[in-house]
Amino acid sequence: MSKKFYLDNAATTRVKKEVIDEMLKYFDEKYGNPSSQLYELGRRSKEAIDNARKIVADFINADEKEIYFTAGGSESDNWALKGVAFANFNKGKNHIITTKIEHHAVLHTCEYLEKFGVKTTYLDVDKYGMIDLEQLKEAITPETMLISIMFANNEIGTIQPIEQIGEIAKEHGVLLHVDAVQAMGAVKIDVKKQHIDLLSMSAHKLGGPKGIGGMFIRKGVKIDNLIHGGGQERGKRAGTEGVQNIVGFAKAVELASKDFDAHVKKLTSLRNKFIEGIKNNIPDVILNGHPTMRLPNNVNFSYKYVEGESILLLLDMDGISASSGSACTSGSLDPSHVLLATGLDHGTAHGSIRFTIGEETTEEDISFVVQTMKGIVERLRMMSPIKNDEDLYKK
Numbered sequence: 344m345s346k347k348f349y350l351d352n353a354a355t356t357r358v359k360k361e362v363i364d365e366m367l368k369y370f371d372e373k374y375g376n377p378s379s380q381l382y383e384l385g386r387r388s389k390e391a392i393d394n395a396r397k398i399v400a401d402f403i404n405a406d407e408k409e410i411y412f413t414a415g416g417s418e419s420d421n422w423a424l425k426g427v428a429f430a431n432f433n434k435g436k437n438h439i440i441t442t443k444i445e446h447h448a449v450l451h452t453c454e455y456l457e458k459f460g461v462k463t464t465y466l467d468v469d470k471y472g473m474i475d476l477e478q479l480k481e482a483i484t485p486e487t488m489l490i491s492i493m494f495a496n497n498e499i500g501t502i503q504p505i506e507q508i509g510e511i512a513k514e515h516g517v518l519l520h521v522d523a524v525q526a527m528g529a530v531k532i533d534v535k536k537q538h539i540d541l542l543s544m545s546a547h548k549l550g551g552p553k554g555i556g557g558m559f560i561r562k563g564v565k566i567d568n569l570i571h572g573g574g575q576e577r578g579k580r581a582g583t584e585g586v587q588n589i590v591g592f593a594k595a596v597e598l599a600s601k602d603f604d605a606h607v608k609k610l611t612s613l614r615n616k617f618i619e620g621i622k623n624n625i626p627d628v629i630l631n632g633h634p635t636m637r638l639p640n641n642v643n644f645s646y647k648y649v650e651g652e653s654i655l656l657l658l659d660m661d662g663i664s665a666s667s668g669s670a671c672t673s674g675s676l677d678p679s680h681v682l683l684a685t686g687l688d689h690g691t692a693h694g695s696i697r698f699t700i701g702e703e704t705t706e707e708d709i710s711f712v713v714q715t716m717k718g719i720v721e722r723l724r725m726m727s728p729i730k731n732d733e734d735l736y737k738k
């Protein structure tokens with residue numbers, strides 16, 4: 344088999360070997376139900392969960408009693424928004440502030456809540472994908488119950504000034520929910536310093552298994568329970584715990600915290616080489632996202648006058664995995680809501696490719712991918728009837 348270049352680490356990551364080894368023990372040796380406290384096997388499982396909760400809590404500077412395990416980022420986002428909205432029903436608070444570039448787990452939940460009388464304000468972003476703090480302040484009303492803003496964007500990598508957002512939320516007595524799924528392992532998260540009340544996490548974006556994540560809920564925050572049933576997760580999310588997944592999530596977090604600074608430094612340097620490589624080798628490209636306030640692994644460009652989907656097909660022939668400006672809603676030809684929010688026109692948004700590098704990416708990989716992209720874009724542009732902006736407008 345020829346070499347593969349997996350450059351879609353924002354979609355998911357390979358599960359680390361140490362994570363798999365740790366998880367395997369909880370399938371056969373240590374399979375007890377953590378609710379079975381009257382015998383050793385059950386107690387061992389309970390201890391494993393307690394230990395995992397402590398690791399995740401320490402990673403974001405929370406108390407372990409403030410961590411709840413969920414089935415991933417989407418579930419946590421749903422819980423944060425629905426849980427706060429339902430806890431505020433008929434209490435005069437029914438307004439949520441979010442942004443136009445959130446993950447669909449947030450945006451579609453807001454749409455759903457609108458059915459129950461919740462009102463949503465969607466903040467604009469500038470061409471780099473940054474929100475405007477003044478617009479945020481102006482959007483707050485006496486009815487506002489929640490601000491939900493992602494730490495870092497999954498498509499363009501832009502990192503928001505969460506600490507300043509947290510200060511604004513606190514000043515106005517409004518809860519702040521942060522989707523930190525992409526930020527975990529890439530940006531320092533400190534829920535105390537950053538005044539975060541609710542935080543969504545997911546394991547599979549940082550070397551853990553799919554289908555497990557977590558939610559930080561600050562002590563005292565009023566939120567409805569998510570799943571009704573037994574007393575698991577302090578009665579807030581019932582159901583026998585996926586012990587092996589929880590243990591795997593914690594192992595991934597532990598590994599991420601161990602060499603955090605070195606890892607971020609290495610990725611940032613590779614990312615910058617990648618960005619320079621594209622800029623220096625391919626004309627008529629636009630870097631999407633912020634030039635510096637961006638995730639250390641994100642390289643997202645628009646290649647004018649070509650189709651992203653065509654690029655992806657040709658990249659795949661060379662064993663390169665990436666994603667396009669509409670891949671999240673595969674099957675639909677709508678360009679990404681994130682790219683449109685940054686002001687790109689439909690055509691340019693369609694010609695966007697996101698590469699997200701990972702632990703295994705090397706400098707040689709990047710040189711190869713840059714050269715491959717150069718060839719692909721030249722070829723597609725040669726075939727395209729659209730060669731410049733004037734041709735675009737002629738149509």
Ligand SMILES: *Cc1c(COP(=O)(O)O)cnc(C)c1O
Nearest residue numbers: 415416417446497522524525545
């Ligand atoms: C991947 C992702 C999610 C969803 O997480 P899952 O664990 O896959 O449900 C939510 N928000 C962001 C920013 C993401 O990148």
